[in-house]
Amino acid sequence: MSVTSEASTSWKGSLTEGSGEVALESSNQGPFPVNWKARSEGSTSVTTPEELIAAAHSSCFSMALSNALAQNGTPPESIETTASVTFIPGKGIAGSHLNVEAVVPGLSPEDFATLAEEAKKGCPVSQALAGIEITLEASLA
Secondary structure, eight states, X not given: XXXXXXXXXXEXXXXXXXXXXXXXTTOSSOOEEEEHHHHHHOOSSSBOHHHHHHHHHHXXXXXXHHHXXXXXXXXXXXXXXXXXXXXXXXXXXXXXXXXXXXXXXXXXXXXXXXXXXXHHHHOHHXXXXXXXXXXXXXXXX
């Protein structure tokens, strides 16, 4: 069985002068404003495609890591993941950096690092982002 998720964008105007709104099918929040200025210069109040990719990457990786830890016999108490996706205007998306800290009783830092690396490679969003560099910092709390 496959599952299809949707988001839609309404855009008005040119790239640099225009703006749009992104609506997520599942969300009762939003729509979320998007524009070129936020994408090329950064913003804490307007979303970007890269922020949405970061949300997808951090959540997918957290799920993959949780599964890997449980299969290892060391289920996590908690996992906190931040994905930082870098965009370079005129070049594109340069990379995604995953920073994860977890509470996993009975697991050594070395084994955690190994499982986190495997989860990074096995995460479907990581696989979809195979054209960019994906880096990882993993630590136990």
